Amino acid sequence: MQALDLLLERRSMANLVEPAPEGKFLENIIKAGLRAPDHGNLTPWRFVIAQGEGLRKLSDILVHAAQVNNSPDAVIEKLKKAPFRAPMVITVIAKVTPHDKVPALEQYLSAGCAAQAMQMAAVAQGFQGFWRSGEWMFHKEVHQAFHLQGEDQIVGFLYLGTPGCTAMKVPERKMGDFVEFL
Numbered sequence: 001m002q003a004l005d006l007l008l009e010r011r012s013m014a015n016l017v018e019p020a021p022e023g024k025f026l027e028n029i030i031k032a033g034l035r036a037p038d039h040g041n042l043t044p045w046r047f048v049i050a051q052g053e054g055l056r057k058l059s060d061i062l063v064h065a066a067q068v069n070n071s072p073d074a075v076i077e078k079l080k081k082a083p084f085r086a087p088m089v090i091t092v093i094a095k096v097t098p099h100d101k102v103p104a105l106e107q108y109l110s111a112g113c114a115a116q117a118m119q120m121a122a123v124a125q126g127f128q129g130f131w132r133s134g135e136w137m138f139h140k141e142v143h144q145a146f147h148l149q150g151e152d153q154i155v156g157f158l159y160l161g162t163p164g165c166t167a168m169k170v171p172e173r174k175m176g177d178f179v180e181f182l
């Protein structure tokens with residue numbers, strides 16, 4: 001796949017089936033994340049990979065947070081199943097180092113770039129992905145389970161797998177609606 005095709009035609013896909021990217025494919029995905037732009041060389045990233053038993057652990061973490069919140073049963077049931085929508089979920093964490101010139105926001109952006117780079121690396125190798133978030137990403141119990149410290153933040157759950165359907169058409173967007181010249 002040409003780099004520009006990847007950039008211009010990429011779609012996310014929620015329908016993800018086995019197999020998950022493993023071996024060299026997974027290595028490339030992580031390496032792409034590690035090439036995210038990084039002001040001050042702070043490497044503000046942690047990637048927590050869940051597969052198989054790991055997906056069950058992620059499910060337990062989310063369910064526990066919802067129980068602490070006294071969420072309705074329907075919410076808890078939905079959360080319990082959530083991680084199993086793909087054969088692999090990578091929790092992307094911004095590991096924030098306090099720094100005079102690099103505020104936490106820049107480090108969150110860097111982790112976001114890492115998530116995007118990993119999704120693209122998956123697509124480039126014939127896999128697919130879907131970036132998810134939700135209120136649980138910000139929940140204290142979830143942060144504790146992932147050992148977040150200080151200003152660390154989960155920036156997303158990157159669901160990865162093999163495409164389970166054909167990708168949707170890329171939406172038409174008029175450049176003029178987004179671009180201005182100074």
Ligand SMILES: Cc1cc2nc3c(=O)[nH]c(=O)nc-3n(C[C@H](O)[C@H](O)[C@H](O)COP(=O)(O)O)c2cc1C
Binds near residue numbers: 013132133
């Ligand atoms: C930080 C972030 C969090 C997201 N969280 C969710 C989510 O929880 N649920 C969801 O349906 N889409 C979420 N999305 C959007 C999807 O990942 C996806 O980008 C969207 O469905 C548009 O599809 P496309 O990427 O093919 O244009 C999120 C995107 C970002 C950047």
